[in-house]
Amino acid sequence: MVEETGGIGNTHGIGTVGIVGTGTMGAAMADVLRPHHRLVVWDVDEASVRRQEAAGSAVATDVAELAAEADVVLLSLPGPDVVRHVVTGARGVLTAAAPAGPGPRVVADLSTVDPGTARAMAAAAAEVGVGYLDAPVLGRPHRCGAWTLPVGGTEADLALARPVLEKVASRVIRVGDAGAGSILKLLNNLMFGAINAITAETMAAAERLGLDPQTYYSTLADSGAASVSDLFREIAPKIANRDWAPAFTVDLLAKDNRLGLAVIEEAGITAPVARAVVDLNEEGRAAGLGALDTSALVRLFEEGERRD
Structure with missing residues (x-):
């Protein structure tokens, strides 16, 4: 169980947001979201995780633990291979959702990946009842909060994630089905x-x-x-x-x-x-x-x- 670090209340039905990847873009998202949601984070880079912990985020021991705690999981990762591993690998995001246990309602990938990866991850998520969006960032890190997110995925999944996404982006636009954002x-x-x-x-x-x-x-x-x-x-x-x-x-x-x-x-x-x-x-x-x-x-x- 991730240790509690703050008393942020439930916002629009979303209590905890997980962020996998706390590099430049992920850290910018965390800074914007922290006043509104309880955050739980994970990254392979220990230094970036400790900076998040010092700022008030909870730190998970691995991705599966993070996913079990979060209502919405945001990914900010360097490329398709890492996204695939984090989502569908051993102790990945989706392991927390099967079978019908605690876990995220929707995963939003803000990384830059190919549409084939986005579609494959959306299909894998659907198999365990989790929504999935590819929502790559248009904007520089310092503009977090005013980004544009072109989103691929269903209207229903976007509706679940929108209260979180609209805190990091001033424009959240569904551009089509899975892969379209990418x-x-x-x-x-x-x-x-x-x-x-x-x-x-x-x-x-x-x-x-x-x-x-x-x-x-x-x-x-x-x-x-x-x-x-x-x-x-x-x-x-x-x-x-x-x-x-x-x-x-x-x-x-x-x-x-x-x-x-x-x-x-x-x-x-x-x-x-x-x-x-x-x-x-x-x-x-x-x-x-x-x-x-x-x-x-x-x-x-x-x-x-x-x-x-």
Whole structure:
């Protein structure tokens, strides 16, 4: 039994929320939800768990114990393999729901995964009477509370989870059945990858052509030009200031873009831009940039660093 750590009351019929994965995104969710719900958390990273404990969350000994305590379980995990293990593996989330024992009414996966994984997990959850949603995050960690969540799953399952999801997101939109949220997120992240790539390429080109990088981005950023996006406004100054502190790593972008390209190609769609983005990300990883911010891909375009 998880030790009680607080006296948060039942909110909209949901007393305890479980969060599996207390990294950057999971910790942001915990901070927003803690005033409203009793939280129970679990992560493989001991340091992140202890930070949660110090903030007032209960800590489970494993995923199954967390799931047995929670009405709603939120997942914030690095990829499909981890999601599958956490949901259906030994001592996973669904082991707490069978047979008809205590356990979550609904699981919402806020990770970025492929639609096949989302559909498989939804089917496994349905077999033991648990609802399942794929609800990947659109938004940066510091914007938790104002995120958009495109949700795949049934209206009924979303209705159960909505009181929790609407605390971490200002827009919770059902976009289709299981897997639909994941498709939307992967396509979005391919656009992210393309904007990131062309920003890096043009920033490097501007400097080589004699323009001051800071002048280049500041002139464009406030110009009203149709080509300028919020992502350009975020990435370009990081490049100009040689700031590779990760808001989103090359490794994570590479994972998301590989999944997105696979979904497109499996549908028989030719995607040359997506393929170029995936190849560039992989080149960055091979150059040792994987743990750095995606803006660090500019180094591939700078003299002497890009492989032929």
